[in-house]
Amino acid sequence: MSKTLDSLYRSQATIYKYILYFAAIGCIVFFFPRGGQFKYEFQKGKPWQYENLYAPFDFSIRKSAEELAAERQAIEQEQIPYYRYESDTAREVHQDYEAQFPNFFPQSEFSPAQWARLGRKGREMIDSVYSRGLLEEGAVPKSTEVYLVRNNEASRVPAHTLLHPGEMEGYLGRLVSQKREEPFAAAYRSLLLRVLKPNLVLDKGLMERELQNRLSGISLTRGSVDEGKLIIAKGEVVEAENLKVLESLKAEYESELWSVRNTYFIQAGYTVLVALVLMMLLLFLKKYRPEVYRNNVNVTFIFFNILVMVFLTTLVVKYDQAMVFVVPLCILPLILKTFFDARLGLFVHVLTVLILGFVVPNSFEYIFLQIVAGIVTILTVSELYKRANLFISVGQITLIYILGYFAFHVIHEGNLDNIVWVTFGYFLLNGMITLFAQPLIYIYEKMFGMVSDVSLLELSDTNSRLLKELSNKAPGTFNHSLQVANLAEAAANEIGANAMLVRVGALYHDIGKMNNPTFFTENQTTNINPHDDLDPQTSARVIIKHVLEGIEMARKNKLPDRIIDFIRTHHGTTLVYYFFKKAREADPEGIQEEEFRYPGPIPFSRETAILMMSDAVEAASKSLVNPTYPIIDEFVDRIVGGQMQAGQFLNADITFKDIETVKKVLKQRLTNIYHLRVEYPE
Structure with a gap:
C-alpha cells in the first residue's frame, strides 16, 4: 500500500497533466455545436473539386438572408396603414361649435331666420368634414389606400379622400362657396379651425400585429431537391443557383434535426480530433520545451488560454457568425510569446485555429487569415513593455486582416460589388480589443504567479x-x-x-x-x-x-x-x-x-x-x-x-x-x- 502511495506521489505531476488533458478535451467538445459537419468545402466562384454530388435525401432549398430581407422590406413598404374612426369626436366638436358660434356670429346682428340659417350651414360643413374624415397632425399616409376601422370593421378607402390638417383652410373655403356664404368666409374659417379635431387616429398596435402576421407568413424555403438528383458535377463552377442548393444541404447536415440520430458519433469524432491536437501540443512541450512541460502551472496556463479562445469564438458564432473576426485571437500568441517564446506562441496559436476550424463558417478563409495574422503577431511584437510597439503591432495585424478579407472577397465575387463594409469595422474592433493584452498580462501574472x-x-x-x-x-x-x-x-x-x-x-x-x-x-x-x-x-x-x-x-x-x-x-x-x-x-x-x-x-x-x-x-x-x-x-x-x-x-x-x-x-x-x-x- 505504501509503495502504491509513494508511486502516486512521485507521479502526481503526470497524473495532473492527464486530468488537465481530458478535462480540456471535454470542455472544448462541449463548446462545439451539436450539429453535424458538412464534409465538403466549397466557395463561390471556385470549381467543385469532388466527385459528382447527388442529393442524399429530400431537402428544401433555403432562401438566403438577402432574399428574406428583401421580402420583409417589400412587405413593410406595401403595408397599408390602419386608422381608427373616433365616433365621439364629431359629437364633441358639435358641442364646441354651438358654444362658440355666438362669439363669431352675434345674434344681435342677424335676424332670427338668418342667424338660424348660418348656424345650420356651419353644422353642415362640420358634417361634411367628418364624412370624409380628418387625419391627425403627422399621420399623413404614404400609401394610395388606407384602412378605416369603424365598429371593429375595417374598410379600404382611397387615401386621397381623407382630409389632411394642412389642407383644411382650402377645403373650408370651398365649402363656404358651395353654401353661398362668401361674406362670412373669414368667420366660418376662424370658428371651424378652432373647434375641429381629428377623428382618424393611426392605430399603430393593429398595424404592428398585421405586419407581424404577414412577416411570419414568409416562407423560408423556395422549392425542394429530391433524393438522388444531381446537385453539382465535378469541375462545375460553384455559382449563384447551385451555391444556394449546396448551402441548403450543408445547413441540413449541420442542423440539430439531422444530427439527432448521429449525435454520439459526431461528438466522438470531435473528441478524437481535439484529442489529437492537444496531444500534439503536449508532445511538443515535452520534446522541445521540457522546462515548460515540467511546470504544471505553465501547462495549465497554456490550456486555459486555449479554452478561453474556443469559448469566446463559439459564443460569438452562436450569437452572430458575421462577428467571428471580432474575437481577438492574436492575443493568444502575443501573451504566450510574452511569457514563453515566439515558437511556442505560434505553435499553440496554429493548433487553436485548427480546433476553431470546426466551429466557424468559411473555415478555410478563417484559418488562413488567423494563421497569417498570428505569424505577423509573432514577427512584429517585440519589447512589449514599450507601449508604442503594441500599438504598431496591432495596426499591422488589423491591416493584414483587412487586406486578407479584401482579397478573399475579390476572389469569390470577381469584383467589389456586395462587399460587406461592416466587416472592416469588426477588424478595427478586433484591433482595439487586442490592445487589452497589456492589462490582461498583469491579470495573468497575479492569477498564475508568472512574470513578463x-x-x-x-x-x-x-x-x-x-x-x-x-x-x-x-x-x-x-x-x-x-x-x-x-x-x-x-x-x-x-x-x-x-x-x-x-x-x-x-x-x-x-x-x-x-x-x-x-x-x-x-x-x-x-x-x-x-x-x-x-x-x-x-x-x-x-x-x-x-x-x-x-x-x-x-x-x-x-x-x-x-x-x-x-x-x-x-x-x-x-x-x-x-x-x-x-x-x-x-x-x-x-x-x-x-x-x-x-x-x-x-x-x-x-x-x-x-x-x-x-x-x-x-x-x-x-x-x-x-x-x-x-x-x-x-x-x-x-x-x-x-x-x-x-x-x-x-x-x-x-x-x-x-x-x-x-x-x-x-x-x-x-x-x-x-x-x-x-x-x-x-
Missing part, C-alpha cells in the same frame, strides 16, 4: 523600495549585484537566453545579505572583520543563511517565483570553501562537508546557470592583483571549471558551447573593467 518583461522592467528599477533598502544597508552588495547584472545580461544576450530575466535575478540574488551586511567582505569599510571572533562553522552558517533569508525576504515583498529561483540557486550546492578550508586546517578529521555546503538546489535553467557563473567570477575577481590577459583567462576557466566539475549545471539546459560563450563574455567584460591595454614596446 513588463514586470521585469519594473523590478529592474534600482529606485524600487527593496533595491533602495539594499543600497542603503549593504552598499557593497548592491554594487556587486549591479556588476553581476551587467555581466549576466551580456552573457545571456550572447547565447540567446532571457537577458531581462537574468538581469533582474542578478539584482535581487543577494538581498538576504541585508540582515548581516558586515559579515560579507564587500560591505566591510574598516579592517574589523566579525568572522575573526567566530569559529569557521558559525561563520559558514551566517554566510549560508543569506540564501534562506533572501528567499524569505523576497516572498515577503511578493517577488515572482522566477526571481526567487535565482536567489535559491545562485550558489547551488557549492561549498563555502574559505571557511571549509580553515576548519579542515584546524581539525582535518572532524569536519563534515555538509556543514559548509549551500542547501541548493543547483541551477535548472540557462538563466540561473549564467547567474551562478557571473556571481562567482565577479566576487572572486576582487582578489585579483595586477590582472593581465592570461591571468583573467586562467581565472575564469578555473572558477567555471570548478562549478562544472562539482556538477552544478547538470539540471540546466545549457550546452558546453553555451558555457564556453559565457566564459568568453566574462573574460571580455573583466578585461574592460580592469582597463587592460596592450603593452607598447619601448
Whole structure:
C-alpha cells in the first residue's frame, strides 16, 4: 500500500497533466455545436473539386438572408396603414361649435331666420368634414389606400379622400362657396379651425400585429431537391443557383434535426480530433520545451488560454457568425510569446485555429487569415513593455486582416460589388480589443504567479523600495549585484537566453545579505572583520543563511517565483570553501562537508546557470592583483571549471558551447573593467 502511495506521489505531476488533458478535451467538445459537419468545402466562384454530388435525401432549398430581407422590406413598404374612426369626436366638436358660434356670429346682428340659417350651414360643413374624415397632425399616409376601422370593421378607402390638417383652410373655403356664404368666409374659417379635431387616429398596435402576421407568413424555403438528383458535377463552377442548393444541404447536415440520430458519433469524432491536437501540443512541450512541460502551472496556463479562445469564438458564432473576426485571437500568441517564446506562441496559436476550424463558417478563409495574422503577431511584437510597439503591432495585424478579407472577397465575387463594409469595422474592433493584452498580462501574472518583461522592467528599477533598502544597508552588495547584472545580461544576450530575466535575478540574488551586511567582505569599510571572533562553522552558517533569508525576504515583498529561483540557486550546492578550508586546517578529521555546503538546489535553467557563473567570477575577481590577459583567462576557466566539475549545471539546459560563450563574455567584460591595454614596446 505504501509503495502504491509513494508511486502516486512521485507521479502526481503526470497524473495532473492527464486530468488537465481530458478535462480540456471535454470542455472544448462541449463548446462545439451539436450539429453535424458538412464534409465538403466549397466557395463561390471556385470549381467543385469532388466527385459528382447527388442529393442524399429530400431537402428544401433555403432562401438566403438577402432574399428574406428583401421580402420583409417589400412587405413593410406595401403595408397599408390602419386608422381608427373616433365616433365621439364629431359629437364633441358639435358641442364646441354651438358654444362658440355666438362669439363669431352675434345674434344681435342677424335676424332670427338668418342667424338660424348660418348656424345650420356651419353644422353642415362640420358634417361634411367628418364624412370624409380628418387625419391627425403627422399621420399623413404614404400609401394610395388606407384602412378605416369603424365598429371593429375595417374598410379600404382611397387615401386621397381623407382630409389632411394642412389642407383644411382650402377645403373650408370651398365649402363656404358651395353654401353661398362668401361674406362670412373669414368667420366660418376662424370658428371651424378652432373647434375641429381629428377623428382618424393611426392605430399603430393593429398595424404592428398585421405586419407581424404577414412577416411570419414568409416562407423560408423556395422549392425542394429530391433524393438522388444531381446537385453539382465535378469541375462545375460553384455559382449563384447551385451555391444556394449546396448551402441548403450543408445547413441540413449541420442542423440539430439531422444530427439527432448521429449525435454520439459526431461528438466522438470531435473528441478524437481535439484529442489529437492537444496531444500534439503536449508532445511538443515535452520534446522541445521540457522546462515548460515540467511546470504544471505553465501547462495549465497554456490550456486555459486555449479554452478561453474556443469559448469566446463559439459564443460569438452562436450569437452572430458575421462577428467571428471580432474575437481577438492574436492575443493568444502575443501573451504566450510574452511569457514563453515566439515558437511556442505560434505553435499553440496554429493548433487553436485548427480546433476553431470546426466551429466557424468559411473555415478555410478563417484559418488562413488567423494563421497569417498570428505569424505577423509573432514577427512584429517585440519589447512589449514599450507601449508604442503594441500599438504598431496591432495596426499591422488589423491591416493584414483587412487586406486578407479584401482579397478573399475579390476572389469569390470577381469584383467589389456586395462587399460587406461592416466587416472592416469588426477588424478595427478586433484591433482595439487586442490592445487589452497589456492589462490582461498583469491579470495573468497575479492569477498564475508568472512574470513578463513588463514586470521585469519594473523590478529592474534600482529606485524600487527593496533595491533602495539594499543600497542603503549593504552598499557593497548592491554594487556587486549591479556588476553581476551587467555581466549576466551580456552573457545571456550572447547565447540567446532571457537577458531581462537574468538581469533582474542578478539584482535581487543577494538581498538576504541585508540582515548581516558586515559579515560579507564587500560591505566591510574598516579592517574589523566579525568572522575573526567566530569559529569557521558559525561563520559558514551566517554566510549560508543569506540564501534562506533572501528567499524569505523576497516572498515577503511578493517577488515572482522566477526571481526567487535565482536567489535559491545562485550558489547551488557549492561549498563555502574559505571557511571549509580553515576548519579542515584546524581539525582535518572532524569536519563534515555538509556543514559548509549551500542547501541548493543547483541551477535548472540557462538563466540561473549564467547567474551562478557571473556571481562567482565577479566576487572572486576582487582578489585579483595586477590582472593581465592570461591571468583573467586562467581565472575564469578555473572558477567555471570548478562549478562544472562539482556538477552544478547538470539540471540546466545549457550546452558546453553555451558555457564556453559565457566564459568568453566574462573574460571580455573583466578585461574592460580592469582597463587592460596592450603593452607598447619601448
